[in-house]
Amino acid sequence: MERSRLNAVTQRGVSATILLSALVVAAVVAVALTALLVNIFERKQEGKVTTTRLVEVTRDTTDPARWGVNWPKQYDAYKLTAQPTRTRFGGHGGSEALPQEKIDKDPWLKRMFLGYAFSIDYRDRRGHAYMLQDQENTQRQTKPQTGSCLHCHASVMPLYRKLGDGDAIKGFEMTYKISYQDLNRQLHEMGHGHTVTCADCHDPKTMQLIVTRPAFLQGIERLAGSAAPTPFAPSIERWRAAGRKAPYDPNAEASRNEMRTFVCAQCHIEYYCSSAMKLTAPWGKGLSVDQIEVFWNETRMPDGGRFLDYKHAETGAPILKAQHPEFELWSQGVHARSGVACADCHMPYARDGATKVSDHWVRSPLLNISRACQGCHKLPEDEIKARVDLIQTRNFELMQRGGVAITALMDAIVAARKGGASEQQLAAAQELQRKAQWRLDFIAAENSMGFHAPQEAARVLGEALDYARQGELAALRRGPAPAARVAHTNAAPALLPTAAAGKP
Amino acid sequence: MVTAEGQGRGLAGGTALLLALAVLVGAAAGIGGYTFVYAEGLSYMSSDPKVCANCHIMQAQYDSWQKASHHHVAVCNDCHLPRGLVGKYVAKAVNGWNHSTAYTLQNFAEPIAIKPFNSGIVQDNCLACHRQLVEDAVMARGPAQEASCVHCHQSAGHGERAGLGGPRT
Numbered sequence: 001m002e003r004s005r006l007n008a009v010t011q012r013g014v015s016a017t018i019l020l021s022a023l024v025v026a027a028v029v030a031v032a033l034t035a036l037l038v039n040i041f042e043r044k045q046e047g048k049v050t051t052t053r054l055v056e057v058t059r060d061t062t063d064p065a066r067w068g069v070n071w072p073k074q075y076d077a078y079k080l081t082a083q084p085t086r087t088r089f090g091g092h093g094g095s096e097a098l099p100q101e102k103i104d105k106d107p108w109l110k111r112m113f114l115g116y117a118f119s120i121d122y123r124d125r126r127g128h129a130y131m132l133q134d135q136e137n138t139q140r141q142t143k144p145q146t147g148s149c150l151h152c153h154a155s156v157m158p159l160y161r162k163l164g165d166g167d168a169i170k171g172f173e174m175t176y177k178i179s180y181q182d183l184n185r186q187l188h189e190m191g192h193g194h195t196v197t198c199a200d201c202h203d204p205k206t207m208q209l210i211v212t213r214p215a216f217l218q219g220i221e222r223l224a225g226s227a228a229p230t231p232f233a234p235s236i237e238r239w240r241a242a243g244r245k246a247p248y249d250p251n252a253e254a255s256r257n258e259m260r261t262f263v264c265a266q267c268h269i270e271y272y273c274s275s276a277m278k279l280t281a282p283w284g285k286g287l288s289v290d291q292i293e294v295f296w297n298e299t300r301m302p303d304g305g306r307f308l309d310y311k312h313a314e315t316g317a318p319i320l321k322a323q324h325p326e327f328e329l330w331s332q333g334v335h336a337r338s339g340v341a342c343a344d345c346h347m348p349y350a351r352d353g354a355t356k357v358s359d360h361w362v363r364s365p366l367l368n369i370s371r372a373c374q375g376c377h378k379l380p381e382d383e384i385k386a387r388v389d390l391i392q393t394r395n396f397e398l399m400q401r402g403g404v405a406i407t408a409l410m411d412a413i414v415a416a417r418k419g420g421a422s423e424q425q426l427a428a429a430q431e432l433q434r435k436a437q438w439r440l441d442f443i444a445a446e447n448s449m450g451f452h453a454p455q456e457a458a459r460v461l462g463e464a465l466d467y468a469r470q471g472e473l474a475a476l477r478r479g480p481a482p483a484a485r486v487a488h489t490n491a492a493p494a495l496l497p498t499a500a501a502g503k504p
Numbered sequence: 505m506v507t508a509e510g511q512g513r514g515l516a517g518g519t520a521l522l523l524a525l526a527v528l529v530g531a532a533a534g535i536g537g538y539t540f541v542y543a544e545g546l547s548y549m550s551s552d553p554k555v556c557a558n559c560h561i562m563q564a565q566y567d568s569w570q571k572a573s574h575h576h577v578a579v580c581n582d583c584h585l586p587r588g589l590v591g592k593y594v595a596k597a598v599n600g601w602n603h604s605t606a607y608t609l610q611n612f613a614e615p616i617a618i619k620p621f622n623s624g625i626v627q628d629n630c631l632a633c634h635r636q637l638v639e640d641a642v643m644a645r646g647p648a649q650e651a652s653c654v655h656c657h658q659s660a661g662h663g664e665r666a667g668l669g670g671p672r673t
Binding site for chain 2: 020029036041
């Protein structure tokens, strides 16, 4: 009796504790499993539904915020282009509101640009978010500026279509005659006073990449029509091989990978941008610095005169001003040859849960090495950074030597004129300034400090140095120095087609 | 009588607890079972390459495998799992645990890269087929110092990397 009672109590006591513990464990397991289930559900949903179209957008929807309702991840990243970013050679010094003057940092730039508005105000760049605002506020606007500038600084396509009665190309071709102020006022009145916007690169129905900018469309057609090999754009080679039937249309011919470059090449290029003729991408001979120079040399101004961007105020040289030939320099490099597009490094894919989003915070790959570089280059971040720095430092130092040389050339011409040299005697030196400055400016204005094609950049700078010193000699001798004749033999190496070219 | 009464009360309390436990265990098992099915748990027992891209992380690897020379002769498991039955399921369990925790917690480094444990498995599988061919060239120095096959033959499993003469689309 006593024993059985004890047993029962003991049994009850043990069972209760064990049972309670088991209960708690089972409850925790159930909670954890539910959490896991919900997590898996969320990931599955992410993978399934990548976009939800809540509002309608068309090619005339220029306000990126409206597109952002449908594509919040891309829009959030796009907005980050307002963030200040810095790398050793890129980004900007000075305050956030007013970046440092490039022409103060490198006085030889200011001297080179005398006679051109860039000698008044030429600052470090800010992000995409500021492209329109910074253009509206530059001191260059104290001089008359052409409406052509808006081609790349605003969401200008609806305005082009309005001006051309629906034909954007026609509208675009009218704008070089309209003043910047006037065209910009029309833009804002139409409600399109935005910076680069979604519709500039995306089809509003399918979100496929498209190119819209007229100067690019005309330029790339010109390039396709030329004989220059284009290993960086296989679709052009295919189009040529297929018999060049209809005019080359990148929106129809180019692969998605090429479009990931072309959308950027709508603006990050060299062009003529003033009021004498329409904005022109000089690609009719090819994309190298020499081929573009030949194109400009063969171009005539509408009045039949020789093509130049400005006459140098001190030396009288007929100068070619380089814009920002990122696309052109990239095309000469090994990344381009390898099929690496602008967006691969500047807008690399970022994983977000189960989805993959192209990073719309367009910025230097150096700020995003793991995604931009390490997908291909299996090296530690520090090593990648060090290699890039080495390339850029070498080009920077060569460029500074170029700055010294071009200054010496300008000094020599000014001194020779003071010493009584005639314009005829100085013509050779002026020509050499045009050649030297074109090359030096090509690399200085390009925004990669040589990285987009390191060896090509160094070659161009080497030529710039040579032409500058030849010009200095020509000024001292009051005529072409013997070496200057070598300068006119056009032995510039052209791009070779890739081994893959022509293969199906 | 007292005892009987006491026992009766004790059993009643115990029964309630037991019942609650049974319900909870059942719920946990049910949710667990459903989660397993919903997460396509059984698919991981198979050798279907699509399974490896279930969670999308391996999508690029899956895509590139389809363009690689070994596409016709080897699926993911042929290269990435040991050949023996035990080793195969040990590797599945280790990788399964690592991948699912990393993916659930979203705390892994990117770009993803193969680690030594799995590198060793790949190397063994290269040799499982090609040993006779490379015996003299690669393995003369002994198993500890043999050269890694994929160091040079990177494209065998996942195609040419862009830029090395591979497909430019």
